[in-house]
Amino acid sequence: MARHSTVRVFVPGDTTARSMGADVVAEEITRLAAKPKGSVEVIRNGSRGLYWLEPLVEVEREGERFAYGPIEPDDVPGLFAADFLNSNDHPKALGSTESIPYLAAQSRLTFCRVGITEPLSLEDYEKYGGYKGLGKAVGMAGDEVISTVTESGLRGRGGAAFPTGIKWKTVLETSAEQKYITCNADEGDSGTFADRMIMESDPFVLIEGMTIAGLAVGATQGYIYLRAEYPLAIEIMTKAIAIAYSAGYLGKNVADSSKTFHLEVREAAGAYICGEETSMLESLEGKRGQIRFRPPLPAVKGLFGAPTVVNNVITLASVPIILAKGADYYKNYGSGRSRGTLTVQLSGNIERAGLVEIAFGQPLGQFLEEFGGDTATGRPIRAVQAGGPLGAYLHPSQFKTPLDYEAFAEIGAMIGHGGLVVFDDSTDMGEQARFAMEFCAIESCGKCTPCRIGSVRGVEVIDRIRNGENEHMNLELLRDLCDTMIEGSLCALGGMAPLPVISVLDHFSEDMGVRDPKRT
Amino acid sequence: MRSVFLGTAPVNDSQESSEENQRIFAILEREASRPGPLLPVLHAIQNQLGFIPEYAVPIVAQALNLSRAEVHGVISFYHLFRTSPPGQRTLYICRAEACQSMGARALESHAKQSLGVSFHGTTQDGRYSLEPIYCLGNCACSPSVMIDKTVYGRVTPERLDELLAEESGPEYGKA
Secondary structure, three states, X not given: OOOOOOEEEEOOOOHHHHHOOHHHHHHHHHHHHOOOOOOEEEXXXXXXXXXXXXXXXXXXXXXXXXXXXXXXXXXXXXXXXOOOOOOOOOOOEEEEHHHOHHXXXXXXXXXXXXXXXXOOOHHHHHXXXXXXXXXXXXXXXXXXXXXXXXXXXXXXXXXXXXEXXXXXXXXXXXXXXXXXXXXXXXXXXXXXXXXXXXXXXOHHHHHHHHHHHHHHHOOOEEEEEEOOOOHHHHHHHHHHHHHHHHOOOOEOOHHHOOOOEEEEEEXXXXXXXXXXXXXXXXXXXXXXXXXXXXXXXXXXXXXXHOOEEEEXXXXXXXXXXXXXXXXXXXXXXXXXXXEOEEEEEEEEOOOOOEEEEEEOOOEHHHHHHHHHOOOOOOOOEEEEEEOOOOOOEEOHHXXXXXXXXXXXXXXXXXXXXXXXXXXXXXOOHHHHHHHHHHHHHHHOOOOOHHHHXXXXXXXXXXXXXXXXXXXXXXXXXXXXXXXXXXXXXXXXXXXXXXXXXXXXXXXXXXXXXXXXXXXX | OOOOOOXXXXXXXXXXXXXXXXXXXXXXXXXXXXXXOHHHHHHHHHHHHOOOXXXXXXXXXXXXXXXXXXXXXHHHHOOOOOOOOOOOEEEEEEOOHHHHOOOHHHHHHHHHHHHOOOOOOEOXXXXXXXXXXXXXXXXXXXXXXXXXXXXXXXXXHHHHHHHHHHHHOOOOOOO
């Protein structure tokens, strides 16, 4: 071409970037760039996950990307005035994107392409290492693929942390005419958005992971059970599946392997309990999302009674890189029995909220300081809730705990899906304890009594305590009730909803109207 | 083989026009042969009509070889299925913890006051329905709301008023 080559400008198109006005920013850039015609190409990439900087605009110069953020629509004329296509001289210039400390300090394995590529460009996906894992898997026997996954140490990232390879092996070894791969994309925990990011910003990695799982265990049909609260993720995943079909990555002859794998998105309908695997299966079958008794395990008798793999989005999205680079590559990250990387989702009242993929093992407090900075309100941190609405509220005295499954379990907490929600010192922790029970009451599937009735009674007892009615007797009753729910509930909803309540009783008792903690 | 809807009109004692029924039949014809079809069918009905009308229940039940009770049970189990017509727009306020940490409780009361309705209510002029929602996955930019399918982040009460006024005119958003 005779002219100057086109400059590529990236404006993320994921839900959070859009929620902060990225669409208008993209339009403004396109409009103002139109003058020397054709010189700027605006690309809607995924988000890098540096959410406090969204909308994060990037310009590519000589193969390197330079960031500006957060860019509001009103900033766009100023960017052009400062010649941002050619120079870094702007108050919101952040320099080379890859050198931003928040990003540079991460180990992006599962998220290696997120924010870099255009989500629906299969060409981009392949250019950045996509479908290499499947390429290897088609040349391997099912049990070889599964041993690789087992050796990598990958454990379910949805919260339960069950070893993925062992689950797959059970499905492989259960003989049946039809088997299924189901992806639990009902990411309902507050403070989590990693699944959404994968589906919106790198959808092919999930498709590839599920396809590998299908070939490994001999399943020919996959379903992604996707939250209705994520309309953009539904749209992007659906389009990506159609693209994968037309490129021969899905269908009757997956990547010329003569093997079949079909995949489809199923929209959920707003029931938190359907994040529990057996409820999800009931829902996929078209029923109320009430949990099933176990055994039989879904791996033996799952969807429509057939052996079924149920894995979370991040788990399945981690499989392609494990296959592509080998089990050792992945296993070498991490600590203790928690191998590989953890995708921490930092949110709430914090200066620098976003997605951080790092090796397991960093102490929580150090992590919060390094990545999060101060609270958004500038007040001291009162508590951090880890692992969603069923996770404990951690007191600053517990911040030395390393981020790994076992260390968290030891202090009665959980990593869960990796969500960390920060609260400042204006928080009424008694109100948070009450909400844990209220949420359980709203979302209980109703199958077992400790959860269905216990949660309602929990709200009532907490209200009585907070009103100063028979405080000590009611506190004892509340602990007793928590115990009943933990021991007597059929699944994790009733079984874990008491954890945040107990953590408030143990560490923030002054907010439960208890004047002298020793008397409780 | 399982019973699949074949396109013949099932018995229907409702007063609804056959045109309304035809829309349900068309959806069933498209969706009923999928494995586990009930949720996709109900979503399709709600996408088209805005809600799942009473008269759809027996039609769906018969076509899918289910009892009316089973269909009703599924509709009532899931928070996002509705059985009454929504307002022109639906405002969802996130009530979950990350949003709580950034002022969602105040935002919730403000929204109720601004619109003059409680959760699950619809404004008298039919413009807005107000619904709670538990996490939009926008936690890093809390608090969040969603209007129909568009998510907004870091929504202060003032910002909510602006959004409502932008969407529906200046009489909205004046608490």
